[in-house]
Amino acid sequence: MLSSLDLWVEYILRFSHLVAGISWIGSSFYFIWLDSAFEPPEEPRHNVDGEAFMVHGGFYYQVDKRKIYPGEIPKNLHWFKWEATLTFITGFLLFGYLYFLNDASLLINKQVLDISQFQAIGLSLALITMSWFIYDFIYHPRLMKNKTISNILALVLSCFLIYGATFLFSGRGAFIIVGVIYGTCMLLNVWIRILPNQAKMLNDAENGKVPDYSLGLKSKARSVHNTYFIFPVLFIMLSNHYPSIYNHELSWLMLMLIMVSGAMTRQAMITKNPKEKLLVLPAAVGILALVFITSKKDQIKETNLEELSYNDISSIVANRCLSCHAANNTDDVFNEAQKGVILETEELLLSHKDKIIKQVSSKAMPLANKTQMTKEERAKLLRYMQQ
Ligand code: HEC
Structure with a gap:
């Protein structure tokens, strides 16, 4: 009875997380595509920067990309925030249910680091919180003015996090912690960096002021970051069904490869520059390298090779x-x-x-x-x- 209840709790959490995740990532992919599909309107129209025409499910749709100005505020504005929030809530519950309960056995590997259940939980929560503050600092528009430095720092620290996690947790635990950290940054980006700026612009327009559109650009930057997190997070989500990946001694290298290949794939997906589309090639090489790494197994020599009973x-x-x-x-x-x-x-x-x-x-x-x-x-x- 108990074990079947256990399974159902896990199943329902996993199912809800999957469905919420599909709607979040799905809408993200849709907006990534939409942004790249906009063209200047055929007939210039007031306050329309771009337009896109689509066909779906028997109807034709026209979407305009525009700014909001005082007196031009739509009555119904659809925000996309609950997909992200639900994905996070269900994901965090699933994470806690699988990795914090049962003595945190899935999280700890005593041969890597001999810690107790509560130490493992504390350590992971501290790491998740700290990572957000560091990431947010690195990309703070007022504190860090040079984008290249921010990007290099983010890449180096991300590699450090991935490698370091394998010295604290089990292989599976290390992967999932990195995934939770990325997911947390994605959600906090939405609530702390994207939505407030958009709400402020809307508020200004409602109060008869022309909104400060540099706020929109700042939101956009974080929204773009979120798209770079998508592939590594999906890889991590699926990887927990493949012990030969997360328990591999080079699991950290695989995750780094996925991070870089995923970023290149994402760039190739959205770019209009044909040369940049070629980024899928090094991305594919990265994935092939993954296959090569996992094909190398520990060789254990047995001397006596008689049939075993x-x-x-x-x-x-x-x-x-x-x-x-x-x-x-x-x-x-x-x-x-x-x-x-x-x-x-x-x-x-x-x-x-x-x-x-x-x-x-x-x-x-x-x-x-x-x-x-x-x-x-x-x-x-x-x-x-x-x-
Ligand atoms: C300390 C407890 C423990 C020991 C010892 C243990 N297992 Fe498991 N085993 C588990 C747990 C927990 C799961 C479920 C893991 C999960 O949820 O992915 C599991 C799952 C499995 C599964 C099912 C995997 C699946 O995805 O359906 C197999 C097969 C298995 N174990 C084989 C073994 C074999 C063979 C040994 C001995 C060499 C062993 N286990 C020793 C705890 C243990």
Whole structure:
């Protein structure tokens, strides 16, 4: 009963996060595209900088890009802020549910850093908060005047964050923390840097003043940043289903590659300059490099390569897996068979063959290597499962 309730809570959070995320990223992609599609109006019209015509679902749409001036304020103005907010709320709940509960076992790897559940939670919350202040400072229009310096600083610190996180958390934990940090910056950009400026401009117009359009440009800059965060965040969201990525010893390098390749892809998506479209090529090279990195696996040499029987490996499974994967678990935290995977007999073991190979070869299991499985045992179990 409890484990199925657990699964449903996780499922509903994941589902809501996915749906909210699709509407946020979807509207972002739409506006990125719209911005690049505007053309000067065929017949010059008062206060229209650009126009775009579209066809969708049986109708034709015309959108004008314009400024607002006193006396020209639309009655209904649609703001796009709840998609972002809901994505963040559902994402943060899912993050807390999966990574803070259960002794924070998914977040901690005792071989990397021996910390308690509360230390891990504190550390991640501190890192998330600090990162926003540093990012916001780096791009503060009054404090940092040189954009190139800001960009270089942001890139260097981002790499530092990614690399550093792998020294604090488990592979999966490090990835998700970076994702939460990017997502938090995206949301705070919306609420702290984008919406207030737009509200101020609207307010000025309503009070009969011509709004200060430099505020709009400042909002735009943060909105552009958000588009650069999209690909790395999506990659991180999906990566937690691929232990061979987040548990790889070069996982940090993969994340950096994704960050840079994602930025180039995003630039190629929006640019009108044909030369800049070519940025997809180095981006593709970056992705190929990822494939190359993951194809390199640890080589463990076994001397005795005889056919293995269930008896040869049953003690390995008993010692290293059953504490969390038995009808009656003995683990202090996981008191139900995890993901319904019970490994107590040969038949049961073989029925999960593919999953076990995936989980054990990528070192995702035993979780955080809590049962201290050795390299030799890992190789032996894998050889048995594969033969
Ligand atoms: C300390 C507890 C613990 C130990 C020890 C452990 N596991 Fe797990 N296992 C888990 C947890 C927690 C999950 C669910 C992880 C998740 O939500 O992604 C899991 C999930 C799994 C899954 C299902 C993965 C999926 O995506 O459906 C398999 C297969 C698995 N473990 C195999 C093993 C094997 C084989 C061993 C021993 C070599 C082992 N586990 C040892 C805690 C443990």
